[in-house]
Amino acid sequence: MSKDEIAEIVKVAAAEVLARKDEILDEEYDARYHDVNLLMKNYRKLKEAGIGTYILFQETYHKESYEHLHPTGPKSNYCYHTEAMDRAMEGGIDDVGCGVLFGLNLYDYDFVGLLMHAEHLEAVYGVGPHTISVPRLRRADDIDPDQFDNGISDELFAKIVAVLRIAVPYTGLIISTRESKECREKVLELGVSQISGGSRTSVGGYAEEEEEDSSQFEVSDTRTLDQVVSWLLDMGHIPSFCTACYREGRTGDRFMSLCKSGQIQNCCHPNALMTLKEYLMDYASPETKAIGDKLIEKEVLNVPNEKARAVVLKNLRLIEQDNRRDFRF
Numbered sequence: 001m002s003k004d005e006i007a008e009i010v011k012v013a014a015a016e017v018l019a020r021k022d023e024i025l026d027e028e029y030d031a032r033y034h035d036v037n038l039l040m041k042n043y044r045k046l047k048e049a050g051i052g053t054y055i056l057f058q059e060t061y062h063k064e065s066y067e068h069l070h071p072t073g074p075k076s077n078y079c080y081h082t083e084a085m086d087r088a089m090e091g092g093i094d095d096v097g098c099g100v101l102f103g104l105n106l107y108d109y110d111f112v113g114l115l116m117h118a119e120h121l122e123a124v125y126g127v128g129p130h131t132i133s134v135p136r137l138r139r140a141d142d143i144d145p146d147q148f149d150n151g152i153s154d155e156l157f158a159k160i161v162a163v164l165r166i167a168v169p170y171t172g173l174i175i176s177t178r179e180s181k182e183c184r185e186k187v188l189e190l191g192v193s194q195i196s197g198g199s200r201t202s203v204g205g206y207a208e209e210e211e212e213d214s215s216q217f218e219v220s221d222t223r224t225l226d227q228v229v230s231w232l233l234d235m236g237h238i239p240s241f242c243t244a245c246y247r248e249g250r251t252g253d254r255f256m257s258l259c260k261s262g263q264i265q266n267c268c269h270p271n272a273l274m275t276l277k278e279y280l281m282d283y284a285s286p287e288t289k290a291i292g293d294k295l296i297e298k299e300v301l302n303v304p305n306e307k308a309r310a311v312v313l314k315n316l317r318l319i320e321q322d323n324r325r326d327f328r329f
């Protein structure tokens with residue numbers, strides 16, 4: 001996606017937030033009716049601007065707790081917030097990501113709420129969530145975890161990840177750097193498929209060195225991206241930087257049918273190898289590059305289709321020798 005396209009998406013989203021802010025301040029305004037139309041229109045604009053996955057966390061599905069947390073402001077309307085995915089789907093965005101913040105409320109309520117949300121999207125639109133994020137309450141600028149007594153243990157957290165994996169096998173499970181290295185290691189084995197590395201949680205944190213007390217959330221895993229990639233390689237995982245499906249228009253029910261039949265693996269595996277190779281060429285330390293190249297050499301032999309394997313081998317050579325980029329299935 002080009003910088004202009006990204007700028008367009010940010011512009012549409014920012015205009016929506018500003019529009020809603022003014023409306024909510026007007027007590028005479030029928031927020032629900034107008035907001036639905038307005039937002040539908042803007043979801044369409046986001047889709048036209050080329051948005052990939054639209055991710056919105058519910059925080060908690062428990063209405064009273066939600067309203068207690070958001071007494072005023074653009075997020076204060078529980079129903080409006082809970083129905084955002086429906087408006088996004090109806091506005092043409094067929095790739096959405098859900099998540100709750102475990103610890104705000106009783107975990108079992110939110111866990112069931114999350115599963116029911118996924119079930120609802122699948123039943124109504126034929127497409128469940130592309131991703132589910134599983135953050136836990138951590139210390140932040142405006143959150144003191146000691147004020148909440150619904151925190152969940154590492155063991156319970158691992159169980160939640162395992163059951164999610166079984167309940168929605170087609171969905172990417174995301175865990176953030178707010179979890180420790182040990183915890184991330186454990187849940188990776190249980191079904192987490194997407195992790196971040198070298199995250200910054202303060203505004204402008206990627207552009208400048210982050211000050212210790214400027215972040216929105218405490219980050220437990222503070223390793224650099226290179227360290228995270230090297231760690232994944234050591235454990236035998238293939239770190240993939242692939243975003244091919246969005247860019248090939250493989251979204252919504254088209255994506256889901258490939259996912260549920262397992263055929264998506266014919267794209268994911270070769271794409272993982274080629275995008276990892278690009279990362280190794282452009283950003284990795286010499287040590288990480290050495291481990292990664294070794295893994296690619298071994299893994300490329302596991303591409304089952306002979307023709308596809310030949311294409312991957314050719315592309316890997318072009319990435320290394322001709323500095324070519326952006327190959328994908």
Ligand code: SF4
Binds near residue numbers: 244245246267269271
């Ligand atoms: S091909 Fe790439 S974008 Fe599509 S599901 Fe696989 S890893 Fe994700």
